[in-house]
Amino acid sequence: MCGLVPDASAAQDGPVRARGSRRLAERLAERAAPSDRGALSLDDLAALVYRELAADVAYDFACLAVTDPASGVVTWASKTRSLGIGDEEFAAAEYGGPDVNKFEDIARRTPPVGLLSVDTNGHPETCRRHRDFMQPRFGFTDELRAAFVSRGAVWGALGVYRGPGDPPFTTEDGDAVAEAAPVLAQAIQRSLFQLPADPDPATVDTGHGGPAVLVVDEADRATHLTPAARTALDELGGRDHGSLPANLLAVVATCRHTGAPFGTRVRTPAGQWLSLRAAPLAGDDADQPGSDAAETGRDVVVTVEPAPRAALSRLALTAHGLTAREEEVALLVLQGANTRSIAAALHLSPHTVQDHLKKVFAKVGVASRRELTAKLMLA
Structure with missing residues (x-):
């Protein structure tokens, strides 16, 4: 579920707008820009988003x-404060x-922003999630949502809520967030694909300790899990409050809703x-005459393993805005190809390959192959 404590005055006295001297998007672009670190x-x-947002769009x-x-x-996901529960209900509602x-x-709208009170014509109770x-x-009375889209891909989202009496x-609130959405899409991409200062080796044991596998029942409890799955x-x-991690619950909820494997x-x-992969779990008699189809697929089996390098490399390139x-x-470089072989494979001149490489280096922020x-190679 999408929570830290915002501006204290907003939390104590309800939303009182205090417009910043500069637009929200401009401030976020400056303060989220990469530094020497x-x-x-x-x-x-x-934390930056919550602080800057509170100056333009008050929230609870x-x-x-x-x-x-x-x-x-x-x-x-990050929350401005704990709501005291896990994410099972959010996952079930959202997925x-x-x-x-x-x-x-x-995410398919232009701009990718939704105001619940506006989009329901003043009847937010028509939204199942809200009602x-x-x-x-939680007593929330209205909701502002935004998706952060870049080059057709969704990299993040924001949920903002108001409480009783607010x-x-x-639409002015929505416009401020909409203008900031592309800035935040880029900031999330940079955060995801920077190397950690002190990278730790992956500790998910898929070798001699066996695979990381767990079974999640219809109440979203892990009823069976391998030792590697505990890690x-x-x-x-x-x-979180005894609940399974939100990212795992999201995969389980999606799999359960579609009745098909999901990752x-x-x-x-x-x-x-x-990489998280979920699949419905059913007994041998699930397809037999007289079996209760409504009960099949409620239990879900999830496997966890290191994500494939090739998929991550392509995702990282997309995040850096490459054509x-x-x-x-760039993908051929990662496979070890030299300039001549890249030129032959793509039917380009070596000079053109070098021009592309210069642009790749500039966008990714590196100086060499x-x-x-x-x-x-992040995996």
């Missing part, structure tokens, strides 16, 4: 999330059936990338 960590980026609670651009599910202003729908979960559980969000849960962020990639706090041709050149390989 590299890009902001995701935690630091979230907010959540910044990172999504896997391939699968679209949340893989990391279940159709609803108003789901993140996947907002059955957000309002009765006025609804306005994997810690790698994925650990339990995503997650960057751990240690800077490693893991399709520049991606082709060796540095490019070190930065992009």
Whole structure:
């Protein structure tokens, strides 16, 4: 679920707008820019967003999330404060059936922003998520959501909420967040694909200790898990109020809703990338006459393993804004090809290959093929 404590005055006295001297997007672009120490960590980026947002759009609670651009599910989230529960209900609401202003729908809009009170014509109760979960559980009265899209891929999302007695969000609030959305998409990309200062080796044991596999029941409890899976849960962020990690719950909820296998990639706090794969679990008699089809697929089996290098390298290149041709050149470099072989494979002149490489180096922030390989071979 998408929470830290915002501006104290907003938390105590309700939303009182204090417009910043410069636009939200401009301030975020300046303060989220990479420094000599590299890009902001995701935690630091979230703190920056909450602080700057409060100056333009007052709120009671907010959540910044990172999504896997391939699968679209949340893989990391920060909250302005703890809501005292795990993320099972959020995952079920967000990745279940159709609803108003789901993140996947907002991502297809221009701009990719949704205001619940506006989009429901003043009747937020028509949103299942709000009516059955957000309002009765936490007292939230309105919701502003945004997706952070870059080159057609969704890299993150923001959920902002108001409480009892607060006025609804306005289109002006939505415009401020919409203008900042591309800035935040780029900032998340930089955070995801910078090398950790002290990279730790992956600790998910898929060797002699066996695979990391767990079975999740219909109440989202891990009923069976291998020893390696216990380590994997810690790698994925650990339990939250006794609940499984939010990124794992998102995969399980999506698999359960579709009834089909589903997977995503997650960057751990240690800077490693893991692949999560979920599949429905059913007994041998699931297809037999008289079996209860409604009960099949409620239990889900999840496997966790290091993410493939090739997939991560392509994702990293996309995150750095390379063109399709520049991606082709860079991927061949990562495979060890020299300039002549790249030119032959892509039907280019060696001079043109070198021109593309210069642009690749500039966009990724490296000076040589060796540095490019070190930065992009992230698994």
